[in-house]
Amino acid sequence: MPKGLYIHIPFCDHICTYCDFPKLLTKGQRHAEYIEALIQELKLYQQNVGFSNLQSIYIGGGTPTALSVEQIQPVFDFLTEQIQMNQIQEFSIEANPENLTRDKIQYLKAQGVNRFSLGVQTFHESLLKRIGRKHQAQEVIQAVANLKQCGIKNINLDLIYAIPGQTLDELRDDLRQVISLEVEHISAYSLIVEEHTQLYLAYMRDQIELTDNEIEAKMYEVTIETLTEAGYEHYEISNFAKSKPSLHNQWYWKNETYIGVGLGAHGYVKGQRYQNTRSINTYIELLKDGKLPMIESHALTKEEMIEEEMFLGLRLLKGVNLKAISDKYDVNIDEIYGKAFEELIQKGYLEQKELNVRLTPSGLLMANEVFEQFLLSI
CATH class of the missing domain: 1.10.10.920 (Arc Repressor Mutant, subunit A)
Structure with missing residues (x-):
């Protein structure tokens, strides 16, 4: 029986230049129809697989917090009605610093969310602009303060290094600032330029120069050294924790089964890996017909x-x-x-x-x- 449930909310207020995840601009989209289809997909997995063994829920995106309380409420209503929430040890949600208000934090906490993951990426304005991020460094500091004031102790901050044009000194400064915020968990990823992204297009047009492999390796070494010296355990290639490694992500690394629902979501159930369609129209129409929105599935040998x-x-x-x-x-x-x-x-x-x-x-x-x-x- 699956131990984890991943829920994908694809809507974003803006599109980052490096992002290859299924995403859609929030404005003008079929929000209500998508949420209705999402709940239908959850019902199908409840009937055919079951939620009795779930220990973690992870709501990712996109930017889940880009939706209003009214827009996302039906998802939480379903979860709290159909899942024994006292069995859920970790309930995570991804958020952007600029739209994580104190009221929204209190609302999400009341729904059972106990872990927040913020997309910080860097504290340098020029680098944030280069990768299409809209927040400012001060908004990260304020968001973390808001979370702590609301009693949220399990906070993850995502960093990206090897951003085109980034220097080692800028990375060291990012690490210094993220450590100063004293959060529980830090994820640090090397930037990967994926096809079909704005950053890839800029690279193909010779508008940006990628970070040299030797510098990228040095940046990784500096990241490990700096965070471990600050008291973080390096427990996974890109992840560091003081005392609480991510429970949900460990299902992936330990090859445990998990359910993935939503646009473009991946899952691993009953020995079968599957991927959902990335088309919102196809996703909605298939679920209206009572069909799972898979475009690919493979029974592992x-x-x-x-x-x-x-x-x-x-x-x-x-x-x-x-x-x-x-x-x-x-x-x-x-x-x-x-x-x-x-x-x-x-x-x-x-x-x-x-x-x-x-x-x-x-x-x-x-x-x-x-x-x-x-x-x-x-």
Whole structure:
């Protein structure tokens, strides 16, 4: 039974230049019809899969807080009526600093939300403008203050580094400022220029220059060093926590099943990975007909499950337990990946202690190369 529920709200007040997630400008969209379809999708999963084992809910986007209380209320009504909320250990929502008012925080807290994730990205105005963010640094400071005043203790701040034109000193300043806010959790991601984004178009037109690989690696090292020295545990490639690692995201890394609903959402249920349509019109019409809005689904083979167990689990700094994987799938993992282990350990990318294998500091910098070694057919 799935342990996590992801809900996608695609609406945004503006479109960031780097964002490749399913999103739509808030103005002029079919908000009410979308929310109605979303609830219909939730009902279908309630009937066919069930919510009895859920431990986390994550509302992402888009920008969920771009919707008004009246627009999003039906979603919370459904959740509180159909799910035993006392079994939900972590209820997260993504928000932008500029539209997270104290009234909205109090409302969301009353609905059961106990973790807020803010898209900060950087504190430098010129860099914010470059990636299409509309907030200002002071609004981040105010939003965090509002959250704390409302009794919210579990706060995550997202940072992005390797923004075109960003310097190491600017990154160090971002880290200094985010540490000064004394939040529970920090996520730090290297900017990826995805196709079909405004940033990609600017790159193809030679309007921007991407960050050099060596500088990007140095930025990652500086991020790790600075945050760990400040008392944050580096528990996953891009995530740092004082005492509360993200429960919901660990379902992904531990290869647990989860339900994903909403435009473009992904899920993993009953051994099947699926993706929803990214077209709002198709999404609404399919659900009006009582059909799930999937455009792609794939039943994983045993071999694929083992592969995912390895490369997802290795994202966690504690690594993977080989005996646990062998027992779970009734295989000898050394027979399957023994050669890969040997080569990666010789390169200094992996280290093994008894039955546990994990990335080394060098392996963190070469993580994608490491993961590729576990995408071999068995």
